[in-house]
Amino acid sequence: MKTKAYYLIDYLNYTRGLHVQQRLVGCELLRDEPGHMMTLEAFNGESGFERRYTVQGDQQTHWKWPVIKSRAQLEYDAWLYAHFYRPLCISQLRKYLTKEKKHVMARVKPRVRVIKRYWTEAGVVQMTCLATGFYPRHINLTLLQDGQPVDKERVTGGELLPNPDGTYQMRKSVELSAEEQRERHTYTCTVTHLSLDNKLDINIEPGPDPVIVVPSVLLLLCVFGLLAAFIIWRRRISQPEQIIYVPATAADDQTTEQQM
Incomplete structure (x- = not known):
């Protein structure tokens, strides 16, 4: 050499x-x-x-x-x-x-989940398929659109990374514009691994996850109610305790002498 x-x-x-x-x-x-x-x-x-x-x-x-x-x-x-x-x-x-x-011959099944991130201003949704905790390291993780692999130019990630416990992880992502979200496409994350008897398919909804919205009127009533309760509580703890003295009358003095 x-x-x-x-x-x-x-x-x-x-x-x-x-x-x-x-x-x-x-x-x-x-x-x-x-x-x-x-x-x-x-x-x-x-x-x-x-x-x-x-x-x-x-x-x-x-x-x-x-x-x-x-x-x-x-x-x-x-x-x-x-x-x-x-x-x-x-x-x-x-x-x-x-x-x-x-x-060497161990077989550990992957844990697969979907992560979605939504950018409101651009109207873009990033869909990520994550497979982690699997062994051995060889895995086939694919993002599908209408049953066909998404173009490689649009897919990011795909690197095989080690976990601290000796297993491995891999993730792949694709971004969808607002127009693509309105189109009626089906997206799937499919995984094949030696530990799995059959391939694992997870369907992905292209739009953002649903968010529970509280009606504005009810929300305002709750806010005003809490504010009023807070003001009353603050007034009570800020005012000092008052002690009222009542002067004794002559009748009261006579009653006291008879009791004595």
């Missing part, structure tokens, strides 16, 4: 300094049968070499950079991949699958 890096610096007319060369090697195991194996290389973020081995062992190589190895070296590399690297990679995958089979 060091030799190739120095060669690519000169070939791509890079100046001396900090450069990054990357190599990714992987293989797959399908139902306990060896699958593909691949090697990808990039230099400063630009891919330039790709090699794949099919299930039958056929080699497919794509070169963007010039070949700097001889024919004998290339044949030796092919032999190493076929008889050493690929069997080693497959054996490591089998060990990992045996150790982590309970986690």
Whole structure:
């Protein structure tokens, strides 16, 4: 890799300094049968070499950079991949699958809900379909209009994001103008996942969610009633308590003397 890096610096007319060369090697195991194996290389973020081995062992190589190895070296590399690297990679995958089979083979169903946001001034409704809490990570989340997928140019989102508990989430959104809301289209959020026996379809109403409106007269009466009650309460607690003294009469004095 060091030799190739120095060669690519000169070939791509890079100046001396900090450069990054990357190599990714992987293989797959399908139902306990060896699958593909691949090697990808990039230099400063630009891919330039790709090699794949099919299930039958056929080699497919794509070169963007010039070949700097001889024919004998290339044949030796092919032999190493076929008889050493690929069997080693497959054996490591089998060990990992045996150790982590309970986690790797887990199936967790997605929780799907629809979120709608309404902008009053523009009259636009954004409809979002969110699927979260599912495992494994592969999922098919699609927004449909009249049973057909919505144009990709109109759909936003779609990135697969991890959750803190090891599951995943994905959301997709589409915006509808006021005119599109008046048209009689049906919108559906459809989800397929390994944990689901059948696909999950959720119908979406294109307009904004209904809002409960209190009649204005009743609302004003409630407000005035509360205001009046508040004013009366404030007056009662603001006025000091009054004590009335009544002067005693002569008759009262005589009555008191007779009692004594």
